[in-house]
Amino acid sequence: MRQPAQRRAAEVALSIDVEDWFHSENVKRGVSRDSWDRCEPRVERNTMRMLEILDATNTRATFFVLGWVAERNVNLVREIAAAGHEVASHGFAHQLVYSLSPEAFRQDVSRAKALLEDIAGQEVRGYRAPCFSITPWAIPILQETGHAYDSSMVPTAAHDRYGSLGTIDDGSDIAELGEGFHEVCVSCLRFSRRGIPWGGGGYFRFVPYAAWMRGINVILAGGHPYVFYIHPWEIDPGQPRVDGMSVFNTYRQRVNLHRCEERFEALCARFHWMTIGEMIERRRGGAVAIDPAILPHAEAGASLS
Numbered sequence: 001m002r003q004p005a006q007r008r009a010a011e012v013a014l015s016i017d018v019e020d021w022f023h024s025e026n027v028k029r030g031v032s033r034d035s036w037d038r039c040e041p042r043v044e045r046n047t048m049r050m051l052e053i054l055d056a057t058n059t060r061a062t063f064f065v066l067g068w069v070a071e072r073n074v075n076l077v078r079e080i081a082a083a084g085h086e087v088a089s090h091g092f093a094h095q096l097v098y099s100l101s102p103e104a105f106r107q108d109v110s111r112a113k114a115l116l117e118d119i120a121g122q123e124v125r126g127y128r129a130p131c132f133s134i135t136p137w138a139i140p141i142l143q144e145t146g147h148a149y150d151s152s153m154v155p156t157a158a159h160d161r162y163g164s165l166g167t168i169d170d171g172s173d174i175a176e177l178g179e180g181f182h183e184v185c186v187s188c189l190r191f192s193r194r195g196i197p198w199g200g201g202g203y204f205r206f207v208p209y210a211a212w213m214r215g216i217n218v219i220l221a222g223g224h225p226y227v228f229y230i231h232p233w234e235i236d237p238g239q240p241r242v243d244g245m246s247v248f249n250t251y252r253q254r255v256n257l258h259r260c261e262e263r264f265e266a267l268c269a270r271f272h273w274m275t276i277g278e279m280i281e282r283r284r285g286g287a288v289a290i291d292p293a294i295l296p297h298a299e300a301g302a303s304l305s
């Protein structure tokens with residue numbers, strides 16, 4: 001078990017989008033939707049490894065589980081819930097929200113929520129859109145279908161697939177969009193109102209670890225919460241290579257996969273993480289503890305590249 005010299009109490013939430021390598025938008029051109037059931041399943045192994053890391057570092061997280069995965073990995077969802085993590089929804093079929101009709105979206109999120117609640121035995125409060133493809137008309141539908149928060153907004157212009165919620169794109173990190181319904185933005189390093197995505201994914205694998213930590217420190221020192229996300233396939237350098245992908249998408253899918261597990265473990269050990277549900281509750285209760293101290297040099301994972 002990794003024991004960093006100083007583990008920080010800060011307003012930081014950890015989230016994991018539970019999908020398999022072939023659900024990634026990056027490989028869409030090479031792996032058609034109707035071939036998913038013929039792809040090598042690796043999500044259970046990778047998610048179990050993440051659960052081991054979370055357990056070893058005494059870390060809790062929010063798991064946004066894809067309904068398609070939950071249906072085929074019932075015991076995995078039960079393991080996540082039994083370990084004390086928050087089970088939330090990544091929708092059912094991993095289709096970009098703004099590509100769906102409102103009615104198709106309603107059916108997708110309702111199906112996923114009911115399935116996950118049935119398996120996990122706990123209320124599913126949170127939703128994260130596939131590839132952060134949120135759009136304003138989806139918010140009332142999430143409310144109507146019983147969700148309490150969305151965490152799909154990345155306040156950046158630096159990504160070709162992300163969606164947007166124009167009305168709250170004002171630099172808020174956590175916003176109450178309706179009575180009892182919150183938006184929790186995934187973190188960016190902000191320059192004026194827009195920022196560089198600094199919440200995870202390919203950015204976390206591409207940027208050197210020490211620089212990534214400095215960026216988190218800048219975010220926290222500015223009085224902002226920090227929301228991180230990762231996918232189980234990002235710690236799996238053995239995932240199949242896919243023909244027919246563009247050079248750019250191959251890079252986005254595969255950059256530094258072999259370094260990601262140790263970086264993730266170091267990051268887990270660096271802070272006292274909370275779930276996204278807890279982050280909202282702490283805000284509502286006014287009990288927000290922000291530690292803007294500058295990171296010490298001897299930090300967990302300082303030797304990682």
Ligand SMILES: [Zn+2]
Nearest residue numbers: 017019130131
């Ligand atoms: Zn996804």
